[in-house]
Amino acid sequence: MIEKIGVIGGGMIGGVLCQEIARRRLARSVGLVDIMPPDLAKGKCLDIAEGSPVMRFDVRMEGSKTYEVLEGARLVINTAGVPRKPKPDGTLPTREELLETNLKITNAVGAGIKEYCPDAIVISIANPLDAIVYRLNQILAPPRGRLMGMAGVLDSARYRYFVAEAAGVSVENVEALVLGGHGDTMVPIRSACRIAGLPVTQFLDEETLQKLEERTRKAGGEVVKLLGSGSAFVSPAWSALEMAEAILFDKKKIVAVSALLDGEYGVSGLFIGVPAVLGRDGVEKVLEIPLTDEERKGLEVSIEAVKKTCAEVDAMIRKM
Numbered sequence: 001m002i003e004k005i006g007v008i009g010g011g012m013i014g015g016v017l018c019q020e021i022a023r024r025r026l027a028r029s030v031g032l033v034d035i036m037p038p039d040l041a042k043g044k045c046l047d048i049a050e051g052s053p054v055m056r057f058d059v060r061m062e063g064s065k066t067y068e069v070l071e072g073a074r075l076v077i078n079t080a081g082v083p084r085k086p087k088p089d090g091t092l093p094t095r096e097e098l099l100e101t102n103l104k105i106t107n108a109v110g111a112g113i114k115e116y117c118p119d120a121i122v123i124s125i126a127n128p129l130d131a132i133v134y135r136l137n138q139i140l141a142p143p144r145g146r147l148m149g150m151a152g153v154l155d156s157a158r159y160r161y162f163v164a165e166a167a168g169v170s171v172e173n174v175e176a177l178v179l180g181g182h183g184d185t186m187v188p189i190r191s192a193c194r195i196a197g198l199p200v201t202q203f204l205d206e207e208t209l210q211k212l213e214e215r216t217r218k219a220g221g222e223v224v225k226l227l228g229s230g231s232a233f234v235s236p237a238w239s240a241l242e243m244a245e246a247i248l249f250d251k252k253k254i255v256a257v258s259a260l261l262d263g264e265y266g267v268s269g270l271f272i273g274v275p276a277v278l279g280r281d282g283v284e285k286v287l288e289i290p291l292t293d294e295e296r297k298g299l300e301v302s303i304e305a306v307k308k309t310c311a312e313v314d315a316m317i318r319k320m
Contacts, residue, residue, distance in 0.1 A: 010034030012233030067112030110139030152256020180302030
């Protein structure tokens with residue numbers, strides 16, 4: 001247990017994060033920031049605090065519209081941003097379409113972290129994921145490894161679930177990795193997918209695997225359409241906490257994260273979803289894994305998509 005964890009954004013993901021941090025006793029206090037009126041952050045924190053005698057945890061919950069509530073946080077999880085909502089014609093806006101609005105929010109988020117907890121390790125969930133974490137890096141300029149995006153844990157979990165369901169086995173038996181950008185160009189790495197240590201191809205045929213991999217790429221949108229309003233919130237929160245616990249307990253755990261690359265996979269200066277070792281210092285090591293020719297080509301396409309989005313970030317920031 002650490003002294004304090006900060007959460008930015010009190011929406012659906014932020015609410016799950018706060019209650020899970022308290023329930024799992026990961027910190028002695030939680031600071032939640034949300035600008036929504038009348039006082040969303042305080043309301044959510046009070047609701048959780050009032051249930052603490054039932055759940056038997058002594059964690060101080062503090063909510064605020066302003067960022068001073070983050071002071072002293074060793075770890076910050078950023079969820080702040082406008083979620084994807086269906087358009088009038090029923091189609092979904094791309095993550096890139098949310099970019100301009102969420103960049104403005106990110107500027108405020110970065111300024112708040114920089115003022116009140118500049119040494120915190122930061123996990124960012126807000127979309128478009130790779131672009132937002134790229135902008136946070138520009139603002140915060142932290143040591144490499146202390147800022148990362150949550151994408152690969154969730155994307156890999158979705159892939160694992162779909163494979164387990166199709167193969168008729170426990171999700172605990174399935175290992176999988178999804179790399180690249182957090183969007184339609186993400187790359188499920190079939191060659192790294194195992195069921196009880198055996199290649200997934202021993203359990204599922206080519207046609208089935210192709211369908212599962214395509215479903216993985218579209219999984220976020222599938223949830224949005226089914227909900228009708230808002231987007232996935234439980235699985236992203238749990239995925240961020242998987243990363244947080246690896247850091248807080250210094251697990252040296254290998255998970256897929258959006259990490260700042262410095263030559264790995266032929267990329268420098270961009271946040272790309274890759275397997276990495278997480279420990280007390282954040283991203284402690286980026287792992288380069290063997291890929292098939294098809295997987296390598298897919299990753300190159302995904303990297304180019306991230307480059308394009310980050311170029312849009314730079315252009316938008318110059319105009320702000």
